[in-house]
Amino acid sequence: MTSTSPPQEIDTDLLVVGAGPTGLFGAYYAGFRGMRVTVVDSLPELGGQVSAMYPEKSILDVAGFPSIKGRELVERLVEQAASARPTYLLGRTASTLETSDEEPEGRAVLRLDDGTTITARAVVVTAGMGKFTPRPLPAGEGWDDRGLVFFVPSFAEYAGRDVVIVGGGDSAFDWAHHLEPIAASVTLVHRRDQFRAHRATVDAVLAGRTEVITRAQVTRLVGEHHVASVEITTADGEVLTRPAQAVVAALGFVADLGAMQEWGLEFDHRHLRVDTHMRTNLPRVFAAGDITEYPGKVRLIAVGFGEVATAVNNAAVIVDPSAHVFPGHSSDGS
DSSP states (O other): OOOOOOOOHHHHHHHEESSSEEEEEEHHHHTTTTEEEEEEEESSSSTTHHHHHHHHHHOOOSSSSEEEEEHHHHHHHHHHHHOOOOEEEESOOEEEEEEEEOSSOOEEEEETTTTEEEEEEEEOOOOOTOOOEEEEGGGGTTTTTEEEOOOOSSSSGOOOOOOOOOOSSHHHHHHHHTTTEEEEEEEESSSSSSSSHHHHHHHHHHHHOEEEEEEEEEEEESSSSEEEEEEEETSSEEEEEEEEEEEEEEOEEEEEEEEGTTTTTETTTTEEEEEOOOOHHHTTTTEEEEEEEEOOOOHHHHHHHHHHHHHHHHHHOOOOOOOOOOOOOOOOOO
16 A cells, blocks of 8 residues: 655645554544545554554454454454545655644645655644664674564464564563464563563463573574574573574564654653643644553553544544534434
């Protein structure tokens, strides 16, 4: 869905910055409110962090789904958003934003890094934590595309292989838990003996056949054209060797809000301050999802869905002053 066309001049009612679950639901809801909608994301595929980081992870906090894989959730959101006929601009980074609240022709103008200009009556920022890059594995320099990866978008390709996972957070333990039944072996290495991952997942991994080595670090990758094994150095100085045709560095990510920090938005640390309408301090600019901050904020996908519906409904009045904030229920009508 990434466009390869030359720079464009796009006019739209609502611009959504961020194509993760919250942004996709916002696109659907904008269509439900009768708006033309354009969605921009720096990643080359829809789904945001869910698609990039944990497409096979079971998500448990979406109403109506006791458990749903990240990939399936994104597919269903894309299908739902299709009713709005959104314009997707993927693999593009937002650079500058200018807003004007002068009536009757107030606008927001967003420029992208490829020269495309989008003029919108309102903007909803659903950018999550912004652009993100994985933290490097110190011993992994030169091993990219030779067995070292930072994401596990598909489990099937690891069937029958020895996998070493480095990290102690949710991604590390989720991947270990899902790979254990299909990989030849799974070894999880963490520099501490305490973990940041969800307790139930930790317990499941510790009860399985995954070898968990704590107070240790992967200090060397070994192999000719492709990694074949790793050396692990413990806090006591002992050097262990484990087979590995794949090394997953699940060390977290460095978030980069990039040019967004120059737009004049009010931040609370790395999050955008919003009011109960989901409005930011800039005219015509709303926000929803993990990027927002307000008293009592809870960062769940389910919360983002409600926030973006609130943002879109309040933006609808700006796009069409004759509209109402509450449009009636989606089940109303013929």
